[in-house]
Amino acid sequence: MIAAISVGGILVLTAVFKAMWRVAEPNQALLISGARHRTDGVDEGMGFRIVTGRGTLVIPGVQAVRRLSLDLNEADLAVDCVTSQGIPVHVKGVVIFKVGDDLVSIANAARRFLDQQGNMNARVHNILAGHLRSIVGSLTVEEMIRDRERLTEQTRATSGHEMEKLGLTIDSLQIQEIEDPTGYIKALAAPHTAAVQRDARIAAAAAEREATEAEAEANARKSEAIRNSNIQQAGYQAEVDQANATAKLAGPLAEAAARQEVVVQETKVAELEARKREQQLQVDVRKPADAEAYKTVTLAQAQRESKVHEAEAAAKETELRATADAMRVKAAAEAEAAATRARGLASAEATRATGEAEAAASKARGLAEAEAAKARGLAEAEAIKARAAALAENQEAVIAQQLAENWPEIVKAGAGAFAGVDHMVVLNGAEGVNDLLAKALTMGGTGLGLARQLLASMKEEPAATEPATANHVPPQQVSIQ
Structure with missing residues (x-):
């Protein structure tokens, strides 16, 4: 019974101890409130205790235990900024932060984020965005691009104090990208x-x-x-x-060498025979030929000299004869020239006299022809004038006379209308032929046309009744002969 009571007491004590014992995980901090506690670095009257990495007793119902995560947190940065040059840029980065390991940082984070740990990223983003805009506003685009570390360090340094108040520390801050919309x-x-x-x-x-x-x-x-x-x-x-x-070629060369030696010996024999024949020809042919040639040359030279002397004599004789002939010809030419000159003078006088006579005769003929033309013109003018007067007094008689004189021509012209007719049939005999001819003459045929020309020429003649002057020949008029 005692043993059972002892075991039961031990179990009860174990259960009570287990209910009162709390252990903080490595990434957690236990916040025990409900009794006055004093924490180093924290103002008095805070009223809670912080336990990290170990266990502690907690009086249930008297003290409350809460846990604050010490894990890393990551927040993306996307901030629109304007540089000192007035150029808008879009800065992208990432920040990794956590609650500080010291008790002061845990206390500050607990007081601010214990019930709002989900809003921690947004708060951190807002803090860093403000400082990042301020820092970018003091830099140029070239400085941002060439020295991103400087931008990172300045951002971390300026935001460190505020992060410390929040109980947070920045483990890493990286500027990933700088976008330029312009x-x-x-x-x-x-x-x-x-x-x-x-x-x-x-x-x-x-x-x-x-x-x-x-x-x-x-x-x-x-x-x-x-x-x-x-x-x-x-x-x-x-x-x-x-x-x-x-x-x-060793065999052929040896044979050729032997043959060459034979040819050399035969050549020497031939040369000796040739010399022998040459000497024989010198004696038999050349010496007699040279003697005969010398004889021929000597005779030819003698004949040439003889002919030269004969030619020189003949030339001298010819020169003398030519000189005498020249003198004779010169005398004859001078005599002939004198006679020709005398004949020319006589011929010129005769030609001049003939020309003067012919000129006088031409002048006389011209005057006679002019007088004759003048007489003919006056006679024609008188005839035209008389015809005009007669036409004025008795026009019908004159026309009838003219038509009678030209009836053959009129009838011939009228008959020309039938020149192309090969065969013609007349039904009423001779009377029909007369009618046909009369119609050909009176109804615009060729004969009537000729008669009309005669009448027209007779009417034009009175206009030319002016008598011709002595130096003017009247124009030719149309007349019926």
Whole structure:
């Protein structure tokens, strides 16, 4: 019974101890409130105790235990800023923070975030965004790009005091990206990009050139080696071919040498025979031929000198004869010239006299012809004047006379209308022929046309009744002969 009571007491004590014992996890802080406690670094009257990394007794119903997480927290930064140049930029980053490990930091964080640990990221973002805008406003875009560490350190330093008040510490702050909606950063990078591309192209071209040169040099060396090898092989082959040819021609060469010796001896014999025949010809042919030639030349020279003397004599005689003939011809020419001059003077006088006579005769003929033309003109004028007067007094008689005189022509012209008719049939006999001819003459035929021309010419004649002057010949008039 005692043992049971003892065991029961131990179990009760264990259960009570377990209900009163609280252990803080490595990433937690226990906040025990409900009794007066004093914490180093914390103002008096705070009224709670902080336990980290160990266990502690808690009086249930008297004290309350709460846990504050000491884990890391991560907050993304996305802040719109304006640089000192007035260029808008969008800064992106990340901050990793946690509650401080010291009791003061835990106490400050507990007082602010114990029931609002989910809002911790938003509060931290707002604090860092404000400081980041202020710092970016004092920098240029170039400084931000070239010295991001400076931007990070200044942001951490300026926000450290406020974070400390919140009981938080920043483990890491990174500026991940700086965006430029205006394209300023891209414009800054353009010259450097172009230079890098240029250097890259130059390097690539230089490498390509070096590779090409090396390849060309290697090909040249390869070709040279092949050429030298071919030359050596050709030399070796030539020596082999020469040795083979020499071996093949050894027998023919020996035979040719023997034959050559025979030919040399035969040539010497032929030369001796030729010399012998030459000497014989000198004696038999050349000496007599030279003597005969000398004789012929001597006779020819004698004949030539004789002919030269004869020609000189004949030339002298001819010269003398030519001189005498020239003198005779000169005298005859002078006499002939005098006679010709006398004949010319006589002919000129006769020609002048003839010309004067012909001129006088031409003048007389011209005057006679003029007088005759004048007389003819006056006579024609008188005749036209008389015809006009007669036409004025008795026009019908004159017209009838003219028509009677020209009836043959009128009838001929009227008959021309039937010139193209091969065969014509007349039903009423001779009377029909007369009617047909009369109609041809009176109804616009050719005969009537001729009669009308006669009448028209007779009417025009009175206009030309003016008598012709002595120096004027009247124009030709149409008349019926």
